[in-house]
Amino acid sequence: MADNGQLEVSVWRGDSGSGRFESFRVPAEDNQTVLDVVSWIQQNLAGDLAYRFACRVGMCGSCAMTVNGTPRWTCRTHVKKVARNNRLTIAPLANLPVIRDLATDMDPFFARWIGAGGRFVPQRTRDDPVAPVRPDSPGRQAADAGIECINCGVCHAACDTVAASPDYLGPAPLQRAWTLVNDERHGARGAVLAAVSGAGGCHNCHSMGNCTAHCPKELDPLRAIAGLKRATFLGAFGKEI
Amino acid sequence: MPRSIEFERHDTDILILGSGGAGLFAALHAQQTAPAGTRITIAVKGLLGKCGCTRMVQGGYNVALGPGDSVERHFMDTIHGGKWLPNQDMAWRLCEQAVVRVRELENEVGCVFDRNPDGSLHHKAFAGQTADRTVHKGDLTGIEIINRLMEQVLSRPVERLQEHRAIGLIPTPDGAALSGVLMIDMRSGAFRLVRARAVLMATGGGPSMYRYHTPSGEKAMDGLAMALRLGLPLRDMEMVQFHPTGLLAGDHTRMTGTVLEEGLRGSGGYLLDHQGRRFMFDHDPRGERATRDVVSRGIYAEMRRNENPDQLGVFISMAHLGPDNVRRMFPGMVKRCADCGFDLAGGLVEVVPTAHYFMGGVVVDPDTRSGIEGLYVAGEDAGGAHGANRLGGNGVANSTVYGGIAGEVMARDIARLRALREPDAAVLEAEIDRALRPFAQPAGHVQELRHRLQEIMWDDVGVMRTAAGLERGIGRVAEIAGELAGTGIAAQSRAFNPTWHDWLNLASLTEVSEVIARAALARENSRGAHFREDFPEPGDLDASSFTVARRSGDAVEVTREPVRFTIVRPGETILPEGEPETLVENP
Numbered sequence: 115m116a117d118n119g120q121l122e123v124s125v126w127r128g129d130s131g132s133g134r135f136e137s138f139r140v141p142a143e144d145n146q147t148v149l150d151v152v153s154w155i156q157q158n159l160a161g162d163l164a165y166r167f168a169c170r171v172g173m174c175g176s177c178a179m180t181v182n183g184t185p186r187w188t189c190r191t192h193v194k195k196v197a198r199n200n201r202l203t204i205a206p207l208a209n210l211p212v213i214r215d216l217a218t219d220m221d222p223f224f225a226r227w228i229g230a231g232g233r234f235v236p237q238r239t240r241d242d243p244v245a246p247v248r249p250d251s252p253g254r255q256a257a258d259a260g261i262e263c264i265n266c267g268v269c270h271a272a273c274d275t276v277a278a279s280p281d282y283l284g285p286a287p288l289q290r291a292w293t294l295v296n297d298e299r300h301g302a303r304g305a306v307l308a309a310v311s312g313a314g315g316c317h318n319c320h321s322m323g324n325c326t327a328h329c330p331k332e333l334d335p336l337r338a339i340a341g342l343k344r345a346t347f348l349g350a351f352g353k354e355i
Numbered sequence: 356m357p358r359s360i361e362f363e364r365h366d367t368d369i370l371i372l373g374s375g376g377a378g379l380f381a382a383l384h385a386q387q388t389a390p391a392g393t394r395i396t397i398a399v400k401g402l403l404g405k406c407g408c409t410r411m412v413q414g415g416y417n418v419a420l421g422p423g424d425s426v427e428r429h430f431m432d433t434i435h436g437g438k439w440l441p442n443q444d445m446a447w448r449l450c451e452q453a454v455v456r457v458r459e460l461e462n463e464v465g466c467v468f469d470r471n472p473d474g475s476l477h478h479k480a481f482a483g484q485t486a487d488r489t490v491h492k493g494d495l496t497g498i499e500i501i502n503r504l505m506e507q508v509l510s511r512p513v514e515r516l517q518e519h520r521a522i523g524l525i526p527t528p529d530g531a532a533l534s535g536v537l538m539i540d541m542r543s544g545a546f547r548l549v550r551a552r553a554v555l556m557a558t559g560g561g562p563s564m565y566r567y568h569t570p571s572g573e574k575a576m577d578g579l580a581m582a583l584r585l586g587l588p589l590r591d592m593e594m595v596q597f598h599p600t601g602l603l604a605g606d607h608t609r610m611t612g613t614v615l616e617e618g619l620r621g622s623g624g625y626l627l628d629h630q631g632r633r634f635m636f637d638h639d640p641r642g643e644r645a646t647r648d649v650v651s652r653g654i655y656a657e658m659r660r661n662e663n664p665d666q667l668g669v670f671i672s673m674a675h676l677g678p679d680n681v682r683r684m685f686p687g688m689v690k691r692c693a694d695c696g697f698d699l700a701g702g703l704v705e706v707v708p709t710a711h712y713f714m715g716g717v718v719v720d721p722d723t724r725s726g727i728e729g730l731y732v733a734g735e736d737a738g739g740a741h742g743a744n745r746l747g748g749n750g751v752a753n754s755t756v757y758g759g760i761a762g763e764v765m766a767r768d769i770a771r772l773r774a775l776r777e778p779d780a781a782v783l784e785a786e787i788d789r790a791l792r793p794f795a796q797p798a799g800h801v802q803e804l805r806h807r808l809q810e811i812m813w814d815d816v817g818v819m820r821t822a823a824g825l826e827r828g829i830g831r832v833a834e835i836a837g838e839l840a841g842t843g844i845a846a847q848s849r850a851f852n853p854t855w856h857d858w859l860n861l862a863s864l865t866e867v868s869e870v871i872a873r874a875a876l877a878r879e880n881s882r883g884a885h886f887r888e889d890f891p892e893p894g895d896l897d898a899s900s901f902t903v904a905r906r907s908g909d910a911v912e913v914t915r916e917p918v919r920f921t922i923v924r925p926g927e928t929i930l931p932e933g934e935p936e937t938l939v940e941n942p
Contacts (some may be wrong), residue, residue, distance in 0.1 A: 145604040145696055153609060157802040161846030161854035168406040168571040170609045171691060173498060176405045189609065190694040211544055215850045220402055223519075224509055233506040234465020244461045246474030254467075258634075261467070263499055265405075300465070 121197060123161065124150055126205040129214045135203070136160070144199065148181050148188035152204060152216065164215035172330065175266025179216050180205040185271035187330050208271040223284070224268050224281040229314075230287035231306035237299060245299050256297040260338050262331055269325035269335055281314035285325035285335035288316050292338035295345060311346040319343075359918045360787050362537070362546035367514065367776055369593045369765050370536060370551035372521050372578070374399040375407030376751055377557035377734030377758030379504040380456075382513050382763025383464075389769065394548065397508065398516040398538060398707055400558070400573045408559050408570050409736070410755055412497030413616050414481060415489035416468075416755075417456040417748035419450060421478035423938050424486035425792040426450045427929050433749060434923060436483045437714075437742025438882040441589065443922040445740040448721045449749070452756040452784035457490060460755070467502045468492050481747040482617070482646050485937035489748040494616055494687055500751065516549070520856065521558065521577060523786030524730065525584045525778040528561030533729035534778035537786050541856065544849025546787055551774040553729055553765035556582070557758055560713030562737035564864040564871075566614040566806075566813035567601045575860035576867040578736040582717045583866055584786075588725055588905045590738040590916075592867075592874035593885045594714035596745055597818055600626075601709025603668040606806065610695050614711045617747060619671060619699075620644060626654065627670045627703070631661045644930050648744060650886055651708035654772065655818040658707070668707040668902040673699060708818055712750060714741040715874070718903065723761040729772060732767055733757035742901070743883025793858045796843030801857045804842060808865060816872045821889045825876040832872060838867045838910070870911055874902040877913040896925035 121142050124135040138155045149167055156163040167177035172190040179188050182196050183205050196202065210218035221347045238245060248255055269285040270276055283291075291310050294300045309318045316339050325335040369389065372382045374397055382397045389395065400406055419429040429450040434441055460466040468490040469477040478487040492499040523537040525548065535550035561574025562941070580591060600615040620626070620643040626872070628634045638653035639645035645653070654669050673681045678700040681687050692699040716738030716766035723731040741749060793801075815828030839861055844854045869932035881887050900915040923929050 120726070143605060143607050145608050145610065146678060147608060147610065147695070150608045150610075154607070157800075157857070161844055162848055164851035164853065166401065168401050169411050171411070171613045171695070173411050173495070174405045174571065190691065192694060192696055194696070217851060224403075228506065228510045234463075234503060235508040236463040236465070236750050238462035240455050240459035240463055242458065242462055244458055244476055247467060247470050248474040249470045249472065257467070262493075262495055262498065263502075265502065282681055294465075296910045297465070297467070299462075342821055 120200065121151060122201045123155065124203045125155060127215050130212050136277050146193045148191045148193060148196065148204065149177055151202060152188060153192060164213065164217045166217045171208045173264060175250050175264040178207050178266045180208060185328055187266060189329065207267055209276045210267065220267060223270055226267065226283045227287040227290060229309065230283045230291040231309040232287055232290040233234050233301065234294065235301035236299040252297050253296040254342065258292040260293045260333055263289060263333055264331065266330065269329055272324040272328040274322050274324060275318050275320065279318055282318045283310065283314050285339065288342055289335040289338040307346050310342050316342040316346065318344060360546065362548055362583045362787065364549055365549045367394040367549060367551045368769055369393065369395045369553050370549055371397045371555045371557065372536065373407060373557035373559060374403045375557065375559050375734060376409035376500060376754035378757050379508050380758035381555050381557060381733065381762035382508050384759045385766045386511050388763045394514065396514040396516060398519040398521065398901065400520050402517055403515055404501050406573050408561060410501040411495045411571065411749055412751045413494045413846065415491030415496045415748050416457060416751050417488050417746065418453045418490055419488060419753065420454060420457065420476060421487045424488055426454065428486055429488060431928055431930060432484050432879055434747060436744050436746040439896050439925050440742030440882060440891065440901050440918055442739035443920065444721045444743065447922055449740050449753055449756050453752040456755050456759060460500060464507055466499050480939045483746050486938055487939065498752065505904035521581060522790050522859065524535040524581045525783050526727065527638060528779045530726060532776055533727055534776045537783060539790065542851055544852065548783065550775045552769045552775060553731065553763045555731045555733060555765060556736050557734045558736055559703045560716065561927050562595045562713050564808055564812045564868045565710035565817065566809040567707050569598055569601060569612055569614045569709050571713045572609065574610060575863045577863045579716065580863035580866045583745040583870065583906045586906060588903045589656060589715060589870065590718050590901050590903050591715035591742065592870045592904050593902060594743055594883065595710055595871060595880050596647065596712040596714060596884045597651040597708040599654055600671055600706040601710050603705040603707045604695060614709065615671060619673060622684060623676055625672045627672050628657050629661045629666045651818050652886060654708050668705045670703040671706050673704050674701045709721060712745055714743065714745055722764045723757055731761045743885060772863055790859060793842065793844045793855060794847060796841055798845040799842035800846065801842060801861060802855060804835060804839055806863065808868060812868055816875060820875050820887050822876060825872050828872045829869060830872035832865060833867045839865060870904045873911050873913050874904050877902050
């Protein structure tokens with residue numbers, strides 16, 4: 115049992131091969147995030163504790179970890195919200211290779227992002243005026259619903275299908291694909307639908323909804339994937355999107 | 356070659372340091388411009404597109420595309436904002452090319468900025484602007500820009516060196532050109548010399564040597580420290596912009612110092628002292644809506660006056676606007692504060708001025724070329740475009756405009772810079788020795804030293820300055836440098852060792868801190884972000900000069916150079932005759 119004013123923190127230490135949890139006692143503070151706890155351990159007790167963060171405010175998506183079993187941004191998670199009996203268990207994000215300790219390799223996640231067609235293809239140039247885009251148009255509203263994703267990987271870590279099928283593109287890349295399908299300016303909408311309807315595509319999703327339940331931005335990848343499923347189904351019957 | 360430490364080698368044609376707006380645009384433009392087969396490498400201290408500060412841009416991007424606006428007007432606002440210190444050719448190119456860059460971001464990169472109901476771009480007026488100019492994506496403009504740029508770079512044949520930290524710019528033995536950049540592969544801990552025919556330094560500034568600061572955690576002024584060690588001239592080094600409202604939540608949390616956005620004051624938020632009194636009207640008739648520098652000084656003055664030990668900062672209060680309105684107007688800010696345990700919509704949130712942006716940087720020409728062949732500098736690492744102050748919305752314009760220019764210029768220059776160049780072995784060895792120093796010293800507490808540096812800079816080289824304080828600060832910074840040199844780290848593995856990088860960060864910050872203090876001591880007037888209590892007047896605008904700092908041996912020398920008014924002189928304007936001074940009703 116942890117003392118008053120102390121947090122009992124189990125931190126996963128190891129690399130891609132093996133690892134174990136190591137325990138640390140950390141002073142509790144009034145305003146304290148999980149990232150602050152990890153930082154305190156590194157600065158005071160375990161100088162070689164590998165972890166990653168950048169912006170500190172939920173904009174970069176570098177610091178997500180598994181906190182008491184749940185994938186979360188650590189920079190915006192108050193200790194009081196997640197500690198149970200002053201205990202925290204902190205592990206690397208699931209479904210990504212571990213580099214060491216709490217730092218994962220996010221390259222496979224970004225490879226899926228690009229693999230899902232997640233890159234704008236222009237139809238205009240910098241010499242043309244900016245295209246008019248009506249904010250109330252249905253396409254724009256559908257795209258706006260998912261555009262603020264910061265690619266933190268939380269939904270990727272929360273997704274059962276990602277865990278079970280290594281080829282599955284996953285919720286965040288599919289959500290980005292859906293924003294592009296709905297972007298009237300995008301020059302390769304058909305190619306996006308082709309990319310997401312193949313083997314690792316949107317039809318692998320069986321709508322468990324962990325992505326939407328865990329998204330720190332309160333976005334709805336599940337809904338975006340449902341949109342892709344409909345659009346690729348219609349596409350199969352020859353209807354142009 | 357170094358005695359015993361091995362290092363790996365890697366060769367490329369174009370090397371880009373940094374993946375903010377400048378680095379990503381440079382990679383994109385280099386890839387579009389260079390001959391097929393050109394090797395382009397982007398090296399970044401964190402993950403590509405994730406670290407760096409462009410991503411954190413809230414407000415937006417200044418571009419003269421709004422109704423009635425013009426490049427001339429944007430330029431005049433930039434010169435006025437910079438208090439006549441900007442390099443006018445750089446400021447002009449910034450304003451002129453911002454138009455092209457925003458069209459490119461929209462039409463080619465895929466960004467969508469907010470629209471008016473008719474589908475046209477929405478422009479708003481930031482403080483200090485005379486037109487509705489700033490385009491934005493809600494208050495998360497940087498995420499839209501960096502996400503879309505990152506996709507473009509990830510999908511192109513650009514080589515990535517992630518979690519690679521640059522520690523030394525390595526010249527050729529004769530010092531006439533740059534050979535390459537010495538890096539630490541942070542994951543393995545290996546040293547790696549990357550030679551390139553052209554190198555862009557776009558590591559971002561980030562004045563995180565202050566007790567309160569906004570930049571992301573990996574920012575440590577590595578770029579300017581490397582430039583200093585190479586002997587390059589740095590200009591405007593006294594110019595540190597403070598944002599007036601940083602969150603204050605205690606020294607133990609990384610939340611402290613992060614920005615509560617400008618719009619809170621703009622929309623009618625109050626700043627209250629420890630007695631609950633609005634104090635900003637004591638300092639400026641615009642009250643809380645005054646410009647960043649004025650409000651920062653107002654808050655700092657109140658903090659000095661306050662004798663309540665339980666309260667350090669002042670409070671921002673929004674509740675009089677109606678908590679539900681505040682939640683609707685600022686959903687992101689309200690949620691962020693709530694996640695951290697504060698009620699922005701209905702309660703009081705304690706704030707302090709927080710070091711935000713560095714106007715100073717390497718002296719470059721408007722094509723981003725530095726004083727040494729093969730090295731280009733863009734974004735916050737480059738000085739000149741902003742002078743004494745940066746307008747809100749001109750930061751991301753600067754990084755994307757000049758990053759793009761650097762990419763094109765390097766892609767063309769490599770036709771001339773044909774061969775890879777051999778490094779100066781002595782410099783290489785010295786840089787490796789410097790980086791390994793903490794492994795040979797008795798273990799100490801790096802974080803405690805960093806806190807002390809931050810206290811010194813805040814107290815002696817901060818929002819309000821005096822000669823006595825600056826001289827004291829220079830002495831105290833030197834003490835930190837001395838102590839750091841004798842401070843080691845306990846963790847001995849070089850692989851993914853954050854404490855080693857904390858040490859290296861502090862080394863960079865300490866080197867640059869001395870230069871800030873010396874440049875601030877040299878400027879005996881008050882302009883923009885630089886305020887001297889002992890010299891509160893701006894001085895003769897016609898005789899404006901800028902500081903140039905350079906290291907030779909162990910000493911930093913600061914000289915002054917006259918501003919060349921190549922486009923407009925103080926008291927004049929380039930707006931057409933009869934053009935109104937401002938197009939904004941309540942600027």
